[in-house]
Amino acid sequence: MSLAQGYAVHSNTAPLVPFSFERRAVGANDVRIEILYSGICHSDLHQARDDWGGALYPMVPGHEIIGKVVEVGAEVTKLKVGDFAGVGCLVDSCRHCGACDHDLEQYCENGPTFTYNSTERGSDQLTFGGYSDHIVVEQRFVVKVSEKLDLKAAAPLLCAGITTYSPLRHWKVGPGQKVGVIGLGGLGHMGVKFAKALGAHVVMITTTPEKGADAKRLGADEVLVSRDAEQMKAHANSFDFLLNTIPVSHDTNPYMGLLKRDATMCLVGVLTELDPPLAGVSVIFGRKHLTGSAIGGLAETQEMMDFCAEHGIVSDVEMVDIQNVNEAWERMAKNDVRYRFVIDMASIKA
Template identity: 60%
Template structure:
């Protein structure tokens, strides 16, 4: 048997997302069936729908920031039951036996983790389809518990933007007294500020726009430095233990490197591609500084992040939309016209399409 599913899908890189019906696999013994209530909208969704990275196979249902309720579980599943509030992030499977997987870092699976959409299921060879849909079937090892005290509709971005910034904060051991800077105030940047502040760090936002100061401070930043102002940049030389760079396009890293302390690290979490202009090795050599990268997070640390958010009452700043508004949301996202993440109310999927 298979499970009839309603969704919105892209059918080519030049056409808008439209309603689409397809079949999910039936629940395997180690699966969880989830009725999706909310799904976040990530830049990766747009890039995939428009084939910006060159790997998209159509039709494709985007969405990897998924929150919903368990409606059924397989015979071998003991950790979840119908009615549980759960989440699914960017991965739905991995080999589970290579060194990264054995360390709970499935995002670095040496055989390639299976993406929530656009991946290939290793058991049946079918393409994975994401959360712009009314339900999803997922291996129980890739299902996350959502703390019940959090605002459910503001949780989905934690499963991508949240964990993408939490993972480097934990890996580089940010704690009370750490000095953290964030480059860029968008979906990733606003979560980096919230999480770093909750960990006890002193947080600074690097921005090109003075107009973001009030918002940055509301989110938890103690300082805002205008990155195009040489005097301001010089004033924070040798200051930061960690810089989380969330900017998703080519930009110059060189102005930020002198602001790192000895042994400091600038970690890229937004840019996918080549660095332009080239990075000078001089500040790296003279201060044993590093430029690094980090990708999403493993299942264990994602659960750790959700539990931390539950303890501290942290969720994303979101704007709710109906499923029928996704194409307009994509256009607004390209203009950075959202604070700071769109979330789809999946109940709207049952509504008629606007003429």
């Protein structure tokens, strides 16, 4: 066992406060990682506030973790002491179902073990996340991080990055395709970067005209203001793929009208019911598809990290000290960040 220092919430109305807890001893297949940077994801706030139900307290959030390997178990072959490593949303799964056998641990049919707000498999021990000084994880659930990357800006790749990369790869986005990214936030700005790097013609779709200049800076070829009926009409039936990153319930019907016949819109942000509901006519006429995607498996996450190193892709981040994390959460709730906060975990020693 090792004593860890972190920040936790103790109820759905409580702020983050300093918290000491025990990490398990390093097993034969485990690695211990000194956490250097921890991204702040909007889902950290949702889970801490129990917006989705099932919150377990005390809760140490954080599933966008970049650090350095400081100890490895006797059977670890994937990493060595001194390597930079990343941990995302998962730290375990059943490892034997159809999904796990196909490197899709996020869809584990027996339920994955999440990096925080979960319990260790076979016990009632809570999992604690990246708002802490170190973590112990089985090697299968750790990715290697290239020294070519700006490490602090790479942290959000472990959630925001893979959440957008995975569907773009699954639906084979590439040259010759017109791809729309709906919503310019933590997820959307990564979607634009990835779609552009994959060779697509990228259209940023937003309700806010003022975001146009930033969208083009990130790589968008065009900007479509969805509240402009004439612009929506001009782009009707023209998209090969839409990546919808909007994190709240909204009307998806107008966006379905942008798709070509047999094309797909993928939801990666909204977890609640669609309001208003999707109209059958939106998919029936044109044989269109509305689907969803969640993060990615570990093999694909490693692929994404390598892709980012090759193409120089990281998140746009603002650094904060752990002592200011509550203020960062307040700003994030107001969408007052471009585009992700990352905690410098060296500050926990202050």
